[in-house]
Amino acid sequence: MIQREILEILACPKCKDRVVVDSSTTWLRCDRCELKFPVRDDFPILLLEEAVPGPNSG
Ligand SMILES: [Zn+2]
Numbered sequence: 001m002i003q004r005e006i007l008e009i010l011a012c013p014k015c016k017d018r019v020v021v022d023s024s025t026t027w028l029r030c031d032r033c034e035l036k037f038p039v040r041d042d043f044p045i046l047l048l049e050e051a052v053p054g055p056n057s058g
Contacts, residue, residue, distance in 0.1 A: 002053060005006075006044075007019070007020075007028075010028065010044060010046060011046070012030035012032065012033055012035070012037075012046070013046050013048050013051075014030070014033045014035065014048055014051075015030065015032050017030060017032045019037065019044075019046070022036060025030065025039070026038070026039050028044050029054055030041060030045070030054075031054075033051075033054075034054040035048075035051040035052070035053065035055060036051065036052050036053070036054050036058050037050060037051050037052055038050055038052075
């Protein structure tokens with residue numbers, strides 16, 4: 001489970017906007033870029049190389 005305090009300091013590596021927890025909490029989502037970032041061992045991987053397109057893209 002990702003703590004809210006941590007989420008508040010996280011930012012999308014692409015647009016620097018806030019990321020939000022996706023429904024599963026195994027992903028962080030940037031609505032602006034429509035990208036999702038994986039969370040491994042409760043550690044968010046905010047790297048563009050690791051990002052995958054979000055459900056709204058395409
Ligand atoms: Zn973004």
